[in-house]
Amino acid sequence: MEKKDTAIHMPKTDFPMKGNLNQREPEFYKKWEDDKVYENLLEKRKKENAPSYILHDGPPYANGNIHMGHTLNKVLKDIVVRYRSFKGYYSPYVPGWDCHGMPIEHKVAENLGSRAKTMTKPEIRRLCHEYAMKYVKLQGDQFKRLGIMGDWENPYLTLNKEYETKMVDIFWEMYKKGLVYRGLKPVYWCCRCETALAEAEVEYADHKSTSVFVKFKIKDDSKSKAKPGKDTYVVIWTTTPWTLPANVAIALHPDFDYAVYEGAGEKYILAKGLKTQFEEKTGISGLKEISVFKGKDLERAVCQHPFVDRDSLVINADYVTLETGTGCVHIAPGHGHEDYVAGLKYNLQILNPVDACGRYTNEFEMMKGEHVFAANEKIVELLKEKNVLLAQEQITHSYAHCWRCKSPIIYRATNQWFISMEKDNFRAQALNEVKNVKWFNEWGEDRITKMISGRPDWCISRQRSWGVPIFVFTCKDCGESIVTEKTIAKVRALIKEEGSDGWFKHSAKEILGDDCKCPKCGSDNVDRGSDIFDVWFDSGASSFSVLETRDDLSWPADLYLEGSDQYRGWFQSSLLAAVGFKGKAPYKSVISTGWVVDGQGRAMHKSLGNVIDPLSLIKKGGADLLRLWVASEDFTTDQPISDEIMSRVTDSYRRIRNTFRYMLSAVNDFKKEDMVPYEELSSFDKYALHKMQVLLDSLDNYYENFEFYRVYREFSNFCSLFLSSYYFDVLKDRLYTFKSDGKQRRGAQTVIYKMLINLTKAIAPVLAFTADEVWQFIPQELRNESHIQLEKWTVEKEPLLDAQTVEEWETFNKLRDAALKKIEDKRKEKLISHPYEAVVNIKYASAKLDRILKKLSKEEVEQMIIISGVSYSPAEKLEEKEWDFGLEITASKSEGIKCERCWRYVDAVGKDSEYPGLCSRCVENLG
Ligand SMILES: [Zn+2]
Ligand SMILES: [Zn+2]
Ligand SMILES: [Zn+2]
Known part of the structure; x- marks a missing residue:
């Protein structure tokens, strides 16, 4: 008789242990492009008549390299889109860019220097266009490097003709x-350059101004709650006397205490907290408090403008402070942003008696033609003349200047x-939507x-x-x-x-x-x-300019996903544009992300030196690590990143990768026809499938609810706690030493195969590159699609065990842990060097444990604890008590001989003269 091969069935795979993601991911992405994975996926879903799920991309600004914020944003969207595709949805992703606006125009002007002045608008616009397109390309490549799947060949740009055309429709409808x-x-406004300036074109520098305390006589207190009387003056303080001709109101903080004071034969109203300062500045001492009221109590009182025939209304504003002045703020809506906003609220007149060169117009006849800065002195003279000036002084303060000509600037309506x-x-409609x-x-x-x-x-x-x-x-x-x-x-x-x-x-x-x-x-x-x-009007139009104009998309979107600053920005501008155009919200649901912060929770700033660059992280470890980091935290709150956090994520990644590698190696000789039907699987294998199905169901649920950090946590735990340190350990004996095509080994492979397919798909939305890499190593015969992206999540579920069976398994796991501890103790005592040297005796009085153990064969229990022998000593009278009732576990050294093949220490070694070093189970399993 020919001697049989005694070698064990070693698992093998070419799937590399080390990812080398930084080098290999670009190759994977190129393969996706060459194989038209994105296009084929959409085509496939379209043929299936799949329901659509549209995540509409908020356009980043086409300027600069991508940063961590972009990374978080785009990877999250990619996870959502990939998840929806796996669930069988038609889910196209059309990325977009915000291409117009000041930052680009500013950069172009900066590059041109003095030449900018000689250029026409079309010429400048052409350069801006080129600039935007350069960054669209650059950022697009960087986004692709992150593994983001979408229509990169044909993104939407706010400078596209079709895009702009839709804006005409929206504008016209509104x-x-x-x-x-x-x-x-x-x-x-810069009076020297005669132009409006954007916020970013304003610089701050020290400037000398004349500040004045001016009294406004109360004319009518019938509409206010407080009744200080007509002989009382509200005192304002301002550093821009030239804006007084445009005064229409005085703002008080609604909740501050104000008082009527008597002094110098007159009555003044000012904030209580500024009384001492007022006395010092004006030299009016010994002010006597007559009455006190809240700022809101004087609302709607009417004062007389000190030198123009006009009313000045007392209003309330939250931005009033007690830093300096009187707590009563002069309001000229034509000359200040806060004044303007307050003015809108009270429907105040917006006066602008100043022309483009900074000279008073005939709206302020008295000083027509006078430049406002030069007019300050004249205004002070006028105030003196009218006997309304209580004090004046020269102050130096930080003041806005023009970035180009460095002149002090003004606010001009x-x-x-x-x-x-x-x-x-409109507002009510929007709120309703x-x-x-x-x-x-x-x-x-x-x-x-x-x-x-x-x-x-x-x-x-x-x-x-x-x-x-x-x-x-x-x-x-x-x-x-x-x-x-x-x-x-x-x-x-x-x-x-x-x-x-x-x-x-x-x-x-x-x-x-x-x-x-x-x-x-x-x-x-x-x-x-x-x-x-x-x-913001440009990007606000995108739901129509993009979703309505492209055949592959539809309006409204299912989801908008952006940073939490977009409630002020894009969420809002999109909503207003949509309500204005269609009377409806442009999205069915919205979710926002927090900020990417450093390890200590601080925002990233160049000045703090804590900025982390995604591109250098990709260079170091690859994009899948960043993607895993994105999934690792609850993105709806701030998301920290640091070297330490990345090294934790890297460890998890390695464990996940090794889990996949092991699964690939374990099915290397497995074919579809080797599949063991569910009913014929061992109860432990059924339990493993149950665990997998429970995991898959919860992952599905987490993805659906954007709880990716739970996906990350449970998936990693399943890989490391259940698979690597339990299930796979137990299976080794069966996989390596049992008959190669026997039911026990094929059963184990059946489960591993199912896990390999399902777990790869389950993590594919996050680990886009690695999942497809794993996929390529699964023998063609065992998978359907050429790329994992084209797959669907399995609809057919593995059967779940009943609750009692699950509970019994959990109890058994506790028993196993207790036994492993005893064996470990023996190993520490150097009594044994490998668990297989041990046999275990379990003494118990629990009827429950008895029932559990009776359902399993001794061989199964030995396999599961990974020992060479187990014996039970049930008490004579078993009782319905806790499972560990009377539990005593003793581990001792086996008296058997080590089998050369399976390493167990059993009596049955050497029974076969052909194979003297093997146990009888191994002899039986040969060949
Ligand atoms: Zn006309
Ligand atoms: Zn200027
Ligand atoms: Zn053996």
């Missing part, structure tokens, strides 16, 4: 509803375009509700070049703004054909042709407007 109007709003929150019940959206963050609905409730009208115009023009013409003769059905049709055709560049290239006459006529005065002296849209 215009028709009466939501769009022209009004005054203060902007930063100019004509802007607005979307009214009140017309057509908020209620129809599912806000995943507990506080999300409350936050956006508060923001929409409290926001002023939306100023949609900017005086810049790089953006979409506001589609309005103006009559140069009568000043009328011209927007009609006819002009809009012409503009729409123009934008569709040439994009918004067309607007800047052609004259009004060229654009409008015969319709170039003012409907008010009939003049054909018409100009196109020079304002462009606020970029």
Whole structure:
């Protein structure tokens, strides 16, 4: 008789232990592109008539390299989209970019230096376009490097013609509803450059100003709760006396204490907390307190303007402080942003008696032609003359200056375009739509509700070049703004054909042709407007510009997922644009992320030196580690990252990778026809499948609810706690030494195969690269699709065990742990060196444990504890008590001989003369 091969069945796989992700991921991505994985996936789902799930991408700004915020944002979206695809949805992902706006225009101007002044708007716009496209490409490649799957060949850009064309429709619809109007709003203004400045163009430097204390006489206290009387003065303090001609109100903090004081033969109202300071500055000493009231009690009292025939209303504002002055703040809505916002609330007049060069106009006749800074002294003289000046002094303070000419700048009200929150019940409509959206963050609905409730009208115009023009013409003769059905049709055709560049290239006459006529005065002296849209209007239009214009998408979106700053930004601008255009919210649900912070929870800042660059992390360890990090924390709160955190994530990754590697190696000689039917599996294998199914169900649930950190935690635990340190350990004996195609070994392989397929799919939304890498190592015959992305999560579930059986297994696991501890003790005592040298005796009086042990064969129990022998000593009288009732476990050294093949120490070694070193089980299992 020929001697049989006694070698054990060693597991084997070529799947590398080390990922080398940093080098190999780009190859994987290229393969996805070459194999058109994204396109094929969508095609496949379309054929299946799959329901769609649209995550609409919020466009990042096309400027600079990607940072950790982008990384968190894009990976989360990718996890959602991949999950939905696995669940059988048609879930396209169309990435987008916000391409217009000041930062790009600013960069381009900076690069041009003095040449910028000699260039035309179309020329500047061309450079801005190039600049944006450069970063679209750069960031696109960086996003792909993160493994983000989507339509990168054809992203949406806010500078695309189709995109801009849709903006014409939205604007027109809102215009028709009466939501769009022209009004005054203060902007930063440089009198020397004669231009409005954006926030980013303003620098702060020390500046000398004259500050004044001015008294405003109360004229009417009938509408206020407090009645200080008409002979009382409200005292204001200001560092810009030149803005006093535009004063229309005085703001008090609603909750501060104010008092009427008597001194110098007059009565003054000021904040109690500033009395001493007031006495020092004015030299009026010994003020006597007459009465005290809250700021809100004086609301609606009316004062007389000190030198103009005009009322000045007492209002309340929360931004009033007690730092300096009187706690009563002079309000000129035409000359300050906070003043302006307060003015909107009280419907105050916005006065701007100052021209583009900074000179008073005839609106302030008294000093017409006077430059405002030079006028300060004259105003002080005037105040003295009118006997309303209580004190003056020179102060040096930080003041806004022009970034270009370094001159001090002013706030000046100019004509802007607005979307009214009140017309057509717009605010109420928007608030109502908020209620129809599912806000995943507990506080999300409350936050956006508060923001929409409290926001002023939306100023949609900017005086810049790089953006979409506001589609309005103006009559140069009568000043009328011209927007009609006819002009809009012409503009729409123009934008569709040439994009918004067309607007800047052609004259009004060229654009409008015969319709170039003012409907008010009939003049054909018409100009196109020079304002462009606020970029938030651009991106706010995206739900229509993108979802409605592309065949693969549909409106409204199922989900918006962005940083928590977008309640103020994109969530809101998108909602307003959608309610204005369609009367409906653009999304069905919204979830927001926190910030990426450092290990100590601090925001990342260049100045703190704690900025972590995703690109260098990718270079170091690969994108899948970053993706795993994204999944590792609850993203709805702030998400920390540090070297220490990354090294923890790396450890988890290694354990997960090793788990997959082991599974691949264990099924290396397994084929589909080797599959053992469920009924024929051992009870332990059924238990393992039960555990897997419970895990898969909860992971599904976690993905669905955006609890990716739970996916991460439970998946890692399952791999390391159940699989690596229990199930796989137990299976080794069966896999390595049992008959290669016997039911016991094939049964184990059946379970491992199912786990391999299902667990790879389950983590694939997170570990996009690794999962597909694993997939490629699964023999073709054992999988369906060429790439894992094309797969679906298995609909057919493994049977779950009944609750009692599960509980019995849990009890058995406790017994096992107790036995392992005893064996470990013996190993520490150096009585044995390997668990297989041990045999265990279990003494118990629990009827429950008796029932559990009787369901298992001794061989099974030995296999599960990984020992060479087990014996039981049940008490004579078993009782229904705790499972560990009377439990005593003793481990001792086996008296058997070590089998060369299976390493167990059993009596049955040497029974076969052919194979003297083997146990009889091994002899039986040979071949
Ligand atoms: Zn300037
Ligand atoms: Zn006209
Ligand atoms: Zn053996």
